Amino acid sequence: MRPVYTFRNVLELVDVGIHFKPSDSKSLAHINFSKGWWGFSVKVELPPIVVDDFTKPMLLNLIAYEMCYLNAYEAWVTSYTSLLDTLIDNGEDVKALRKVGVLENSLGSDEEVAKLFNEIGTNLVPYKSAYLNAKREIQKHYESWRNTLFSQLKKEYVKSPWAFFALLGAFIALLLSGVQTYFTVWSPKSTCDDLCMFLKSNHHL
Structure with a gap:
């Protein structure tokens, strides 16, 4: 059975604490998924790409x-292109990848x-995806209610600092x-407690 991935695009993944960065290697074989602070955020390293007039052909x-070699172990270009198509829905997704250095736009607008x-990704299905493990980890993090809740709270309280201080005050209280x-x-009984009881019993305090 083919695995089902429900994450939609870069911005949707950023909302649940998944951040992207360019890998040190330009090899399409290099993609890395690593967990960050307490597992609430993760980093996905992707091979950087320059998009220009020659990229599509x-x-x-x-x-x-x-496609002529379906028995090949990994279809790197097909897998990488399919992954980018999954991550990119519109110009905002391109902008997010461009800002972190995963993608360089020498073509025109982000749209x-x-x-x-x-267009390239339409009906494009890799015979053997090279990034199954990374996709599986991304989907697992995406489905985690804990990570989703934490990211939603972080987004809400970053937008409203006073709400954050109110929450912090309530927590301290x-x-x-x-x-x-x-x-x-549960505090242990002290000698003062014994003295008070003695005075009460003998002097009717």
Whole structure:
């Protein structure tokens, strides 16, 4: 059964704490998925690409070449192009990848680049995807309710700093209340307590 991936584009993945960066190597074989702070955020390293007037014919020719060898272990160009088509829906996705250095746009507008990959990616299905493990990890992080909730809270409180301080104050008040309750119930009996009980019983305090 072919695995199902429900993530839509770069911006949707950024919303749940998945960030992209260019890999040190330009080899299409190099893609890396690494978890960050407490697993709430991850980094996906992608081979950088320069998109210009020659990109579309070059990719189409290389994809056609790979299609002639269906028994090849990895169809790198086809897999990479398919992945970019999955990540890019519109110009905003291109802009996000361009800002982090994964993509260099020498073609024109970001919308033109998005259109290029959407056109090439139509009905493009790699015979053997080279990035199955990375896609599986991205989907796993994307589906995590914990990561989604954390990212939504972070986005909400970044937009409203006062709401963040209110939440922090409420958390501190709750913590102090819990500490006070603990010491009230579980604090060890002191000699002062014995003295107070003696005075009460003998002097009717």
